Amino acid sequence: MSDGMASRRPGIGYPEEPTSPELALELPAGKRWVLVLSHDVDHLGLREHVVDGFLLRQGWNAIRQNLTRGRFRPLRFLDQVAGLGLACVGVDRWDVIGDLLEEERRAGVPSTWFFAMRRGLGIAYRPERAAPVIRELASAGREIGLHGQTPDDAEGLAAELRELGEIAGRTIAGVRMHYLRLTRQVLDGLERAGGSYDSTVMDRTHLDPDTHPLQQPRRLRDRLVEVPLHVMDSTLFSVTGLALSLDEAIDYVRRVAERARALGRAVVVNLHPNYFSRQTPEVREWYRRLLGELTRRSDVHVTDLAGLLELLRDP
Ligand SMILES: [Zn+2]
DSSP states (O other): OOHHHHHHSSOTTOSSOOSSSOOEEOOOTTOOEEEEEEEEEOOSOSGGGTTSSHHHHHHHHHHHHHBSSSSBOHHHHHHHHHHHHHHHTTOOTTOOHHHHHHHHHHHTOOOEEEEOSSOBTTBOOOHHHHHHHHHHHHHTTOEEEEEEOOTTOHHHHHHHHHHHHHHHTSOOOEEEEGGGOOOHHHHHHHHHTTOOEEOOOOOTTOOOTTTOOOOOOEEETTTEEEOOOOEEHHHHHSTTTTOOOHHHHHHHHHHHHHHHHHHTOEEEEEOOGGGSSTTSHHHHHHHHHHHHHHHHOTTEEEEOHHHHHHHEEOO
16 A cells, blocks of 8 residues: 555544644654653453463463464473463562553653453453552552443443543543544543543554654544554564564664654554563563663653643644
């Protein structure tokens, strides 16, 4: 598909036509582009999956990710399987949210964390288990958003937002749908619960870092803003995605950053916290290096989604 075709499209992945063109970014003094950090919390740990068959599917996934002809890593495979076994006896390698928060605090960067209030499609934690984690992050100044699980029922989605708001002690402004299932009902629910943005749209047909469209936020129904997502850990590393190595994934982000700087745009990154783990050391190392390298640059403004929204202006 040519870039010419892409530029004629209204915006890939939208459930309905946006009501504005791409919004302009008012860059802070001296900054050339914006990096936005976000996390979809699909898992609090491996232990919540000990009884649901998920660990077996993870074992199958370890085979797919490490024992293929293109990527043969038998030691990594054995280490991942050991990690799954350890989860059954109480040693949880996915219990890493505190480590990730600490890493970001050291780098001095904010981030948005999307938590689910409903189980399903691989999410097995309950709101009561997530509540202390959510409160810890909120009191550490992190933005809390909803990882939405009800794409087909506006009132259900609004209820998820209200429940999360009660736990976090504040109105929840933003949503990212689990499995990127964005629908008009999600927008209805977001409006009903007083939210202001969604960050689910991701154009996975244009991933070349040198020509990436870097779709910028647009208004939906005038009152809401859609903030497209650009770089996701699983898309970079999975054998069902780009299957990049650590060095290739670092290079990918460098090139996307270069493009954002040239265009004066925002790049929205999603790291699933559970991948910041010994189970997937290349993803953990990728994010560490990304924080270290990009936050040392003087031309970038690093923020969370709420911070990005404050920079947006009607063109
Ligand atoms: Zn998810």
